[in-house]
Amino acid sequence: MSGLSIIGTGHYVPGRPYTNHDLSRVLDTNDEWIRQRTGITQRHFCPEGQGVSDLAVHASQRALEAAGKRPEDIDYILFSTMTPDHVFPGSGSLLAAKLGCSNIPAPDLRTQCAAMLYGFQFADVLLKADAASCILIVGAEAHAGLMPWRDWDILEGTTDRRPTSEDWERATRNRGWAIIFGDGAGAIVVERSKSEGNGVIAVDLQSDGRFASQLCIPVGFRTRPYVSAALLDGDAALIHMDGREVFKHAVTKLPKSILAVCKKAGVTVDQVDWFVAHQANARINEAIASRLGVPLEKMPGNIERFGNTSAATIPILMDEMRRDGRLQPGQIVCVAALGAGFHWGSLLIRT
Numbered sequence: 239m240s241g242l243s244i245i246g247t248g249h250y251v252p253g254r255p256y257t258n259h260d261l262s263r264v265l266d267t268n269d270e271w272i273r274q275r276t277g278i279t280q281r282h283f284c285p286e287g288q289g290v291s292d293l294a295v296h297a298s299q300r301a302l303e304a305a306g307k308r309p310e311d312i313d314y315i316l317f318s319t320m321t322p323d324h325v326f327p328g329s330g331s332l333l334a335a336k337l338g339c340s341n342i343p344a345p346d347l348r349t350q351c352a353a354m355l356y357g358f359q360f361a362d363v364l365l366k367a368d369a370a371s372c373i374l375i376v377g378a379e380a381h382a383g384l385m386p387w388r389d390w391d392i393l394e395g396t397t398d399r400r401p402t403s404e405d406w407e408r409a410t411r412n413r414g415w416a417i418i419f420g421d422g423a424g425a426i427v428v429e430r431s432k433s434e435g436n437g438v439i440a441v442d443l444q445s446d447g448r449f450a451s452q453l454c455i456p457v458g459f460r461t462r463p464y465v466s467a468a469l470l471d472g473d474a475a476l477i478h479m480d481g482r483e484v485f486k487h488a489v490t491k492l493p494k495s496i497l498a499v500c501k502k503a504g505v506t507v508d509q510v511d512w513f514v515a516h517q518a519n520a521r522i523n524e525a526i527a528s529r530l531g532v533p534l535e536k537m538p539g540n541i542e543r544f545g546n547t548s549a550a551t552i553p554i555l556m557d558e559m560r561r562d563g564r565l566q567p568g569q570i571v572c573v574a575a576l577g578a579g580f581h582w583g584s585l586l587i588r589t
C-alpha cells in the first residue's frame with residue numbers, strides 16, 4: 239500500500255538574524271560559549287504583534303507554490319506548535335482562514351520538538367484511509383514572547399542603555415535555554431504516492447510523562463486564576479529546562495529508537511540516505527551519529543543559522559534539502575526527534 243509522497247515544501251523565518259553577540263547585551267553569555275556548546279551562531283525572532291499563524295502563511299504559500307497546488311486543493315491541515323497565537327483556539331484554523339482553505343479539518347498537534355513525527359504519521363494514515371487527499375503539514379514557532387529579557391532595544395543595539403541588574407540577573411538565570419531557541423515556520427504538502435511501498439514505512443514513537451518537569455512551561459489551568467502577576471514574577475510562564483538531563487535523554491533514547499525503526503522496516507542503518515534529526519544542539523546530533531556509526535554528512539544540520547525552532551525545525555531543514563537537491567525521490571529518510579513531554583522517536587519515509 240502506498241502512503242504519503244512529499245510534493246512541495248516551504249519555509250519562512252522572520253526579520254533579521256540575531257547573533258550571539260546581540261544576546262550578550264541582555265544576559266551574561268558570549269559567542270564562543272554558545273557556538274562551542276550548541277553550534278548556534280544566530281537565530282530569528284518573530285516581531286511583536288505577529289504569531290505562528292502569520293509565519294506559517296508564508297511557509298505554506300511557498301510549499302503550495304512548490305507543489306503546484308492552490309489553497310483550495312488542501313483538504314486537511316496538521317498544525318504543530320508549542321507557541322500558539324492564543325491559549326485557544328489552536329493556530330491550525332487561523333492558518334486555514336489566512337490561506338483561504340475553508341471548511342477543512344485543521345487541528346493543532348502538541349508534541350513540541352517531536353512534532354513532525356506525528357505530522358508525518360497522521361498524514362500517512364489519513365491518506366491510506368482515504369480520509370484526505372492533499373495534506374498541509376506545518377510546524378511553526380514564535381518563542382520571542384517567551385524570552386527572559388524585556389529590553390529588545392538593548393538586544394538590538396539601538397540604545398546605549400544597559401539592562402537593570404534585576405533584568406540582567408533574570409535573563410542570565412535563564413540563559414541555558416534562552417540562547418537555544420529561534421523562530422520560524424516550515425510547511426510540507428503531501429499526497430498519496432503513486433508508487434507502491436512509498437510513504438511512512440516504519441514508526442517508533444514513545445512518550446514518558448514522568449520527565450515532563452525537566453522541560454516545560456509550568457503555568458497552566460491548575461491554578462486560580464491561571465495567570466497572575468505573582469505567577470509571572472515567579473517565572474512560571476518561562477521555560478523550565480534541565481538542559482543536562484534533556485541532553486542525556488536525547489543521546490540515549492534517539493539512537494535506540496533509530497535502531498528499532500530500522501529493524502522494524504528491515505533496513506540497515508547504512509541503507510538510510512538521510513537522518514533528518516531535530517536541531518536542539520549540534521552536539522546532540524554528533525553524539526547520535528557517532529553512537530550509530532553514521533557519517534555526519536548523512537545527518538544534515540542548520541542549527542547554526544536558525545537555533546532550535548522546535549516544531550518548525552524538521553520542515554525547515556527538509557525544505558532546504560529539497561530545494562538544494564539533497565532530498566530526492568527513491569531515498570530512505572529517517573526523521574528523529576525528542577521534545578518536551580517527553581515525546582520522542584523516529585520514523586522512516588521512502589520518498
Ligand code: UT7
Nearest residue numbers: 266267268271275276351413414417481482484485518519
Ligand atoms: O528542543 C528542546 C530540547 N532541549 C534540548 O535538547 C536541550 C539539551 N541541552 C543542551 O543543549 C545543553 O544542556 C545546554 C546548551 C542547554 C547547556 O549546555 P551544557 O553544556 O549542558 O551546560 P551546563 O548547563 O552544564 O552549564 C555549564 C556551565 C555552567 O557554568 P559553571 O556552573 O560550570 O560555572 C553554566 O552556568 O556553563 C554555564 N552556562 C553558560 N555560560 C555562558 C550555561 N548557559 C550559558 C550561556 N552562556 N548561555
